[in-house]
Amino acid sequence: MKHILIIEGHPDPSPERLVSALASAYQKGAEGADRIVRRINVGAMYFPLLRTAAEFAQEPPDQAIREARSAFLQADHIVFIYPLWLGGPPALLKAFMEQMARGQFLLQENKGGFPRGGLKGRSASVIVTMGMPPLVYRTLFGAHGVKAFNRSILRMAGLSPVRTSYFGGASITPPRCTELVEKLRVMGRRAA
Numbered sequence: 001m002k003h004i005l006i007i008e009g010h011p012d013p014s015p016e017r018l019v020s021a022l023a024s025a026y027q028k029g030a031e032g033a034d035r036i037v038r039r040i041n042v043g044a045m046y047f048p049l050l051r052t053a054a055e056f057a058q059e060p061p062d063q064a065i066r067e068a069r070s071a072f073l074q075a076d077h078i079v080f081i082y083p084l085w086l087g088g089p090p091a092l093l094k095a096f097m098e099q100m101a102r103g104q105f106l107l108q109e110n111k112g113g114f115p116r117g118g119l120k121g122r123s124a125s126v127i128v129t130m131g132m133p134p135l136v137y138r139t140l141f142g143a144h145g146v147k148a149f150n151r152s153i154l155r156m157a158g159l160s161p162v163r164t165s166y167f168g169g170a171s172i173t174p175p176r177c178t179e180l181v182e183k184l185r186v187m188g189r190r191a192a
Contacts, residue, residue, distance in 0.1 A: 002191055004030050005075035006039045009082030009093035013043035018129055018177065019081050022167075025181040026079060026127075029188025038071050042096045050098050059103040068096075069105055077123050077191050078159065084130035084137065088145020097153050106157040117158020124159040125187070126150060127167070134166030 006027060010019040020041075027037045047062050060066060072078065082089050100106055107115035128146055130137055137143055143166075150162045165187070167180055 002035045002076045003074050004035050004037045004077045004079060004188075004191060005071050006037060006079045006081065007093075007096075008039065008041045008043065009080055009089055009096075011043045011090050011092040013041050018180075019083060021177065021181055022127060022129070022184045023079075023081050025184035026081070026188035029185035030191055031188075032185075033189045033191065035188075035191060038075070040068055040071060042093055045096065047096070047099050049095050050102070056098070056102055060099050062099070065099045065102075069100060072100065072119060072122075075122060077125070078119075079125045079127065080154075081127040082129070084128050084145070086145075087141060089128075089149050094149070094153075101153075101157075106153070115156065117156060120158030120160075122159055124154050124162045126154070126162060126164040127184070127187075128164065129167050131169065133168040137166065137168075 006023050008019055008023045010017050014020065023039060027039060030037050045064050045068075047060075047065060050056050060069075080089075080093075082093050085091075088094075097106075104118070106118050108118050110116040126146065126149070146164060146166075150164060154162050167183075169176055
């Protein structure tokens, strides 16, 4: 049975957020296909920002981060759902991933000099909501913020493949919201 972990990356933990509705739809689709699903709402977590290399080298003291690490290790597929903020993921999501990476959890030292990904053998989906049309973000802006998150964090951590889906019109009308929710339910069924 496939284990799926959904990371809600919106800093606002309110269930009224589009990210929350999309996460719920993905979860329902995956559970309907007999998958075991866990969810982490990053906006509902409280943890300090890392400020020094010494902190980064140490294991995280926060119980919530240690529990999240356990969920990452149990997952076969990890789904990140977040809104595009200032061209990339929200700062809180990146701060969460920094906490996850502490003490070589995501990047482990290797004798060859290049770090080895601590999450090797797992795949990921990245689902990004935004106000602008996705084609504009990808072509005019180059999607650099999302690409950096995918390459420099997820792929370096060993996640592969990493598939990205962009959904524009984040301030959408109810019919468009219903359409997106259904798309996420289907994605969850396929675990893609």
